[in-house]
Amino acid sequence: MARPADLELASVTKRYGGTVAVDSISLKIKAGTYCCLLGPSGCGKSSTLRMIAGHESVSDGDIVLGNQIVNDKPPAQRGSAMMFQSYALFPHLSVRDNVAFSLRMKGIDKPTRHKRADEMLALVDMTPYAERLPAQLSGGQQQRVALARALVTDPQILLLDEPLSALDPFLKIRVRAELKRFQRELGISFIHVTHSQEEAMALADLVVIMSHGRIEQAGAPRAIFETPASEFVARFIGGHNILPIFGKTVSVRADRVSLVPQDDAPGGRRAIVRSTEYQGSNVVVGLVAEDGTELVAIVPDKVFFARPVEVGDATAVTWDEADIHEFAA
Structure with a gap:
């Protein structure tokens, strides 16, 4: 696996025309951290994730992975991998070929990429399903395939955009436990966007609460729950009387x-x-x-x-x- 790396956002801003979606945020995420970006719709969390991934350009500031500023690097050269909300699996490809697809695009030979794909399928307990098509899988199984496909590139950081939103409540609880286990076993940082307070509290070492493009508070889940920095944080986290x-x-x-x-x-x-x-x-x-x-x-x-x-x-x-x-x- 890739060597885990620290991530730093230094006064990062994202503008869409005259609209500021992310407003000069600064954040340090140590290697091996499970970080959840949490906040209501439109708070800037998904734009932040997409800038880290390289799917959105940075209007101002720097994104530093390890010791490199990666603002101008394409997604495939950043050392990060993205797991999308929709899973975006190719319906006509087998599970194994879905996982191996990015390696195929890099020109890696079939035996080598299939061997690597099989290693990732074993990691997520999906080996028996390698020959199936995505339509033959449950939602939770599709999610595991999407995770394996993201990990096959050997990223230093895995980025997850609302990865549990399509799952039923019982499956969410099981899959979030699996995500935490995978993160600990791999030792790399997971940066996970969610609007669910319960999800963030259950998963994260570091919770980053955002509002109107800014960071309201960042800290361990217990610290945020016990000592919310503002009325917004207390109301958003819930469980508090103002x-x-x-x-x-x-x-x-x-x-x-x-x-x-x-x-x-x-x-x-x-x-x-x-x-x-x-x-x-x-x-x-x-x-x-x-x-x-x-x-x-x-x-x-x-x-x-x-x-x-x-x-x-x-x-x-x-x-x-x-x-x-x-x-x-």
Whole structure:
């Protein structure tokens, strides 16, 4: 396999006419990192990925892979490989020939490219399907073939554009575990674009949250969840209540909010229950406080059913002062 390499984006900008899609972002991704670019539609994450791949030109700034600026290199010479959302498999080619296609385009002889393709198919547990056509595979199997095809070029970095979006919920969980395993075994960086907070939290060593072409926050998943840098990050990640305390806008995690009888918590906020949603191990309770602030409490099922509440009930909400998080920005 190729030697893993660091990736750096240095004040990278992408303009489409008068529209700035990516606005002077700077980011360092160490070799061997699973990085997720996360954000809503139109935030610039896919444009960033395509600039790294070489499928979009850089309007300003530099993309540095290892010790080389790769802005002007074509995709095939960058040391990166792209796995597309649609998989883009050739319907008339066998699984083996799909995986070997880029090697064929480089003029590599048939025995050599088939040997390399078979090695990649073994890696993704698809050896028994080498002679099949893509239409004879399930969605998860097609995804594995697309992954093998990307890896056959021996990239230093693998780029993944919404790779799990076409899969059903149960298969997504299984395939994302496989992606993480492949990344660890290969030792190269995976840079994975997604709009799913759950996906990013489950997979990434480094989560990069983007909004309006800029990086709002970059860090380990736990750090981002526990200490969101801004109101946008807290709202986008979810699981946080945004509310005014001491004249400031702060956040309190939903799983740190407790429901108590009003008479038992004179210092608690009075609230009315708006919704309850049973989720097995937890019950998600939606509330509205007296001042109109909407709140969510995630209550362990045992605690909830010891003193259940229903829609329309009056209650009080409390939390520890230590669980109040003030935004850095």
